[in-house]
Amino acid sequence: MSWLQKLLPPKIKSREPGTKSAVPEGLWHKCSACGSVLYRTDLENNLDVCPKCNFHNRISARRRLDLMLDAEGRFEIGAEVRPVDILKFKAVKRYGDQLESFKESTGEDDALVVMQGAIHSVPVVVAVFEYGFVNGSMGSVVGERFVRGVQAAIENGVPFICVAASGGARMQEGLTSLMQMAKTSAILTKLADKRLPFISLLTDPTMGGVSASFAFLGDVVIGEPGALIGFAGPRVIEQTVRETLPEGFQRAEFLLEKGAIDMVVDRREMRLQIAQLLTLLAKQPAVSA
Amino acid sequence: MKTTFLDFEQPIAELENKIEELRFVQDDSAVDISAEIGHLEKKSQELTKTIYGKLTATQISQVARHPQRPYTLDYIKALCTDFEELHGDRTYADDAAIVGGLARFNGQSVMVIGHQKGRDTKDRQFRNFGMPRPEGYRKALRLMKLAEKFGLPVLTFVDTPGAYPGIGAEERGQSEAIGRNLFEMAKLRVPVVTTVIGEGGSGGALAIAVGDVVMMLQYSTYSVISPEGCASILWKTAEKAPEAAEAMGITAGRLKTLGLIDKVINEPLGGAHRNYPQMMASMKKAIADALKGLQEKSVDELLDARFERLMGYGKYKEVSVA
Secondary structure (H helix, E strand, O other): OOHHHHHOOHHHOOOOOOOOOOOOOOOEEEOOOOOOEEEHHHHHHOOOEOOOOOOEOOOOHHHHHHHHOOOOOOEEEOOOEEEOOOOOOEOOOEHHHHHHHHHHHHOOOOOEEEEEEEEOOEEEEEEEEOOOOHHHOEOHHHHHHHHHHHHHHHHHOOOEEEEEEEOOEOHHHOHHHHHHHHHHHHHHHHHHHOOOOEEEEEEEEEEHHHHOOOHHHOOEEEEOOOOEEEOOOHHHHHHHHOOOOOOOOOEHHHHHHOOOOOEEOOHHHHHHHHHHHHHHHOOOOOOOO | OOOOOOHHHHHHHHHHHHHHHHHHHHHOOOOOOHHHHHHHHHHHHHHHHHHHHOOOHHHHHHHHOOOOOOOHHHHHHHHEEEEEEOOOOOOOOOOOOEEEEEEEEOOEEEEEEEEOOOOOHHHHHHOHHHOOOHHHHHHHHHHHHHHHHOOOOEEEEEEEOOOOOOHHHHHOOHHHHHHHHHHHHHOOOOOEEEEEEEEEEHHHHHOOOOOOEEEEEOOOEEEOOOHHHHHHHHOOOHHHHHHHHHHHOOEHHHHHHOOOOOEEEOOOOOOHHHOHHHHHHHHHHHHHHHHHHHHOOOHHHHHHHHHHHHHOOOOEEEOOOO
16 A cells, blocks of 8 residues: 555545446446536437537437337337348357347347338338447348338338448358348339438448448438448558558548538437428428427 | 469379479480379379368368469450450549450350459559459449440359458448449349359459359359458457358358359369369350340349349248237
8 A cells, every 4th residue: 555545534545446336327428539427318318419529329229210200100110020040150159149149238139120100290111220239230130121111111102211330241141141232222223113212321330231232322321420431441441551541531521521421410400301301302391390 | 384282282282293293204214104194193183083072161262262263354255255345434443353345255245244353463453453442343333234225134253352442442432332233233124144253252242243143163252251351350360260261151052052142163173273174164154054044034024033032132030029
């Protein structure tokens, strides 16, 4: 014990590492971007956007749907589609076990949740990626639910919206996961034939096989502020080109500047913005906020 | 051209060296040792048969990346006449990692498109190791749309480690270029015959591989991520690439069993590079058969079948939900 520690009265001695704080877990949130300590309720009321620096925290698929859709008239599509371990894949962990543990941690049984509902009374079908489930990776279930979502949009004559948050294709399903890129892109040709809008919202992160399939096929492509969006991951690129990446590389604002996306929209404006775009495309009057 | 042998082929290499030495000796020798040479040649063939009879996924991927393996332009040269290469995406550049153009296949006008790797150091750099940038995919799409306009079947040859992960490629929309091709190929109104001739590296391969018939050479690979990439993510070390290669199922035989490809084209003993003429003959027959089947269909039938095939990808179970 150093002389300083001896001097200090016992009560203000720093806690032993590993001892629990008396404050209930999760009451406070430290912003990972600006370091501000925020009261969690304030953060949630602000749609998980930091009130100090506007950092957009990642949110779950269900929460996204909750924030995006009107409270009335929602129902889920494709929940009957469940994953199987096609290859009996085993790396450090078994894929089958991973599916179970992610189900427990996220409450979802795969990485895409599709829901029919409305945004400011404009009927839509929305598919949202659950990044918490195997990095939101796209395997057979994601592909099939996406397809069923688009089919529901076609049957009901309503627009389709996809909110991406994914590391790419799900390698634990081997080449089958790569083929989901072709499958999801192909079904969008049918939506286009019916002249129904596809709005693609890219959130943090949208990479690899998801980025390189339907993500940029939107009639309107929107990025969330600060979202990492790209084909190859920054680390892979750095290793390949052996150069330092430019400032803000692969961030939504960078993509806007390069002409890759139409707009960057703050999460708090998203609902209204999407409703606005949809009514414009449908030649309908504007919605009131 | 002297054959380059892979590490697992060393026993064959040693025999072949010995045969070579004997041939050299025989030239200025009074003794006839041709019987001995014949014997060794037979032995070498048998050895090759044994070794190639039980290749691991990793060994197959080594054959797929063999430096002497026939590349797209070799196939075009051997299978087609009157090849007229067409260049550029009309927007930014001509990407040498993808070649394409008009040609005649069995006398019939076709559009051929494929990834192109380089043979020597300079050429490899010029071809960017067969890793296309967005302009490559956009050139490919331009040629496909041209084929559609004039009703020409499209033949694609896949041989890439993957789309190029570079700063410029990202800035010019690598993702968009690949996704756009997937979308457009799903509804292209002409037959598309795809053959994986070497490495089928992920999205960079798929971007020219949405075909009505998808075939793979016996010792080619097709995977969602390279075994090295998969290993470094899931095993945290690239050294586990052999395990990753087995686990993902990247070989033609396995993918045929999984129903992801239509046909495996057999290669000559010891791989395509050991006997170009034989390889070209099998390839020509396979493509001709595929084209014949497709050209009997109307455009609508063709598109319906392609769409059904695309929708059929994926294995999942269905449960009843309350």
